Amino acid sequence: MRDRVGADIHLLVTTERTGGGGRSYQMQFIGQGTFADLTETLTYASSSTDTENERRAGYTRLIEQGLFRFLLRTRLADRLDVIVEENGDEDEEPRAPEDDPWNFWVFNVGVDGSYEAESSRDRYEIETDLSANRVTEEWKIQFFGGMEFSEANFDVDEGTITNRQRNGRIFGTVVNSLSDHWSAGFTTFSNTSTRSNTDFSASISPTVEYNVFPYSESSTRAILFRYEMNFRYFDYDELTIFEKTEEQVIQHQLSVRADFEQPWGSARVRLTGEQFITDYSDTMFDLYNVRLSGFLYFRLLRGLTLDVGGEISSINDQIFLPAEDASDTDVLLGRRSLPTDFEYDISMGFSYRFGSIFNNVVNPRFDF
Incomplete structure (x- = not known):
């Protein structure tokens, strides 16, 4: 159809x-x-x-x-007839959740690696990750850690240019289901990133969330309001534009998210505002970041669909930027974040399908 x-x-x-x-x-x-x-x-x-x-x-x-x-x-x-298939397990006692030897915990460990080369360039990447999750109706506990390291070498007239980047992160969430509409808990986050001039950072964030609709309906509709208070520590690779090599800051965040999955299509919108509230040098209170993102897939008419997506940000919180200007090589290789007041991207498209409604033939030939 x-x-x-x-x-x-x-x-x-x-x-x-x-x-x-x-x-x-x-x-x-x-x-x-x-x-x-x-x-x-x-x-x-x-x-x-x-x-x-x-x-x-x-x-x-x-x-x-x-x-x-x-x-x-x-x-x-x-x-119509009803036929119940026999699987040989009818005599076995069904296992109850209290019989779970892992007590709802699920773990995952992974290691990935890749290497590619041409006559004048080569690149390798190594990635590791570890996760541990325990999710019940009352509690949601999730921990994830991962580390990525890559090196690329380019042969040019002047010699060889090497681009090394690292990106590591540890993320944790503990959430308690207070009611059909309220949740409370905290998140933790730690990372290291060459691009963000961060040798090490860590944060802990008490969080509260309200859902306009019951959480049981989240697969089809949700309007969420979330407030976080972030206590953060940074240890930088290089001296920053605020003449800091390390610092402790407080940041709060308010976000609103709406998700709908309905017969007419789907829509997702998120608005987030962040602000540093630690006051030093009479500047920190003015540092903020506001982001609006969304996606819409909508059936306008029979066979005619519209999809629109995008994100726009007002940026004034890049406290991690190095005081020293980035070299041309750093810019071209994407090794350094650059100062900016904004960031945006947008996409839009239409699709119209017409023709026979009876063609359900499957022909897999030449499907590479």
Whole structure:
């Protein structure tokens, strides 16, 4: 079917990541036309260790189950049979959450490496990561750490130019579910970055969040208000524009986020304001950053869709900038962040699909 308007049933699928690293698929079967009075919502959760084929089999079975009520309204109703497959596990006792030897904890360790070369250049990159998560209805605990190191060498007339960059980070979140609409907790963050002139930084941020809609509806709609108070420490690679090699600062942040996944399309908007409130040299209170980002995918007419996305920022908080000017090599290789008052990007496009609504043929030839 080319467009939802001509369909008897609109299947709206939304996904969310589970605490175990898998995906939760929520499928809404929305009746249209002669089925306008019928709706059905089913959920399927895949495991993080499932293969693509296992995930496909899981949500295909869910689609079959969701269509059953609708088929009862058709001429096929008299030809339907219910068959329960035997899997040999009927005699086994189902495992309850309290039997979990890991107590809901899920861990992941990864190492990646790559190398590429040409006659006059070569590049290698090494990346490691570690995560630990425990997610229940009452508590959400997540920790992640990763380190990236890359080196690229370029042969030019004057010799060889080497570009080395490092980027490491540790992130943690502890959140308590206070009610259907309120959450509270804290986040921690630590990083090292050549580009940001940061040898080491660390922060801890008490946070409170309010959701206009119940959190149980977050896969289809959410309007979130979040406030954070950030206590941060910086140790810089080089002397900064404020003549600092290290410092402790306080920053607060207010953000508003709206997410909608509906039959007409999807929309995501986020507005964030940050401000340093530690006053030194009568300048820190004026340092701020305001960002607005959004994405809209909207079905205008039958077969006609509009997608718009972008982000714009007003920047006045680059306290990490080195006092020494960046060299031409640093600029060209992207090794240094540069001073700027703003940053923006925007994208927009239309798509119109028309033609036969009966062409469901699959032909995989020449699909590389």
